[in-house]
Amino acid sequence: MSETVAPRTAAVDDYIKAIYAVYERGEGPASTTALAKRLGVGASSVSGMLKKLTDQGLVEHRPYGGVRLTDDGTRAALDVLRRHRLLETYLVRELGYGWDEVHDEAEVLEHHVSPTLLDRMDARLGHPRFDPHGDPIPSADGTVAEFCGRRLATLEPGDRGRLVRVDDTEPAMLAWLREHAVELGVSVELLARRPFGGPFQVRVSGPAPDADLDLGPELADALWVDDVVPGVFHRPSPT
Numbered sequence: 001m002s003e004t005v006a007p008r009t010a011a012v013d014d015y016i017k018a019i020y021a022v023y024e025r026g027e028g029p030a031s032t033t034a035l036a037k038r039l040g041v042g043a044s045s046v047s048g049m050l051k052k053l054t055d056q057g058l059v060e061h062r063p064y065g066g067v068r069l070t071d072d073g074t075r076a077a078l079d080v081l082r083r084h085r086l087l088e089t090y091l092v093r094e095l096g097y098g099w100d101e102v103h104d105e106a107e108v109l110e111h112h113v114s115p116t117l118l119d120r121m122d123a124r125l126g127h128p129r130f131d132p133h134g135d136p137i138p139s140a141d142g143t144v145a146e147f148c149g150r151r152l153a154t155l156e157p158g159d160r161g162r163l164v165r166v167d168d169t170e171p172a173m174l175a176w177l178r179e180h181a182v183e184l185g186v187s188v189e190l191l192a193r194r195p196f197g198g199p200f201q202v203r204v205s206g207p208a209p210d211a212d213l214d215l216g217p218e219l220a221d222a223l224w225v226d227d228v229v230p231g232v233f234h235r236p237s238p239t
Contacts, residue, residue, distance in 0.1 A: 010111040013080045014039060015049050016058055019067055020077035025167075029066025038169070078138040083110040083118055085131035085138075088168075090121045092132040099132040099166075099183075100174030133174075134165030134184050134224065149224035152188060153200065153217065158231015160189035165224035173219060181208035188225055 018038045022030040036046045050067060053059040058073035069077055087106040091097040097105070119140070122128075129145040131137055136145040149164045163186050168174060177183070186206030193200050199214040215223075 008076065011049065012053065012056070012058070013076075013111060014107075015053060016069060016073055016077040017080045017084070019059065019069055020074065020081065023069070029068050031066050035067070075142060078142045078144065080110060081135075082138040082140070083113055085135055086118060086121055086125070086128075087113065088133070089125055089128050089131045089137065093125060098175070098178055099168070100171045100178055102132065103168050103171060132184075133168040134163075135168070149226040150228065151221055152190065152202070152215075152223040152225055153220040155190040155225070155228065156231065157190055157192050159228055160187055160231065161225030161228035162186070163188050163223060164226045167222040170222070173222060176219075180204070180211065180213060181206065182213070182223075188223070189231070 015035070018035055019030045021038070022028070022034055027034070032043050032046045032050070035050075036043045039046070050059060050061045053073070054061050057070055058076060060068045060070060084106045087109050088099075088102040091102045091105055092099060122140070127139075128137055134149075136147055138144050147165070150161075152161075155161070163182065163184055166174065166177065166184070182188075182204055183206065186204050189203040189205070191201040191203055191212065197217060199216055200220040202213055202215055202220075204211050204213060
């Protein structure tokens with residue numbers, strides 16, 4: 001997968017990566033509005049780039065139906081994600097970066113790292129399957145490890161699970177989590193949810209002493225847990 005059929009621009013890489021990220025998180029086909037927000041550009045810029053990507057055979061864009069990657073687009077997106085996530089992992093493990101410091105660095109480096117250097121970093125790291133934020137790292141042949149987590153915001157009071165993934169687009173959010181010892185592998189229990197869009201009250205248990213935290217809805221939605229154990233207040237789905 002490191003060998004690409006034709007050179008791609010950094011802008012093309014950024015777009016196909018963003019489209020894949022929306023799909024990867026179970027949000028369905030990417031909309032123009034969602035891509036504009038994720039990439040920090042105007043809707044007109046997104047529309048123009050989507051036309052180019054369609055002409056290159058990387059996406060299918062249907063009016064009112066969202067944007068989907070073609071098979072070629074998916075392979076290209078996995079190539080970009082492999083570079084990005086391996087770079088993040090290398091920066092954390094080998095160079096001592098915090099998980100809140102690596103996204104922007106990897107955004108720059110991913111467009112320039114050679115296949116040879118990437119393969120050597122992969123070997124040095126022991127062929128990791130997940131990056132520091134819990135995102136699956138595509139293998140050289142495009143295989144992606146299965147991910148089964150769910151967003152913390154979907155839990156019921158009393159439910160608890162293991163933190164396995166954190167959305168990495170907001171460095172300030174990651175820095176706050178690091179300051180409060182919220183890291184992958186800790187146990188997170190939802191104690192209560194304040195009404196009318198209020199915070200999620202959670203208890204975090206891990207290497208550090210247990211801590212009760214209030215998480216805003218946006219932050220709770222950015223945290224993913226698995227091995228969820230229903231609590232006494234769990235409300236079963238209606239049958």
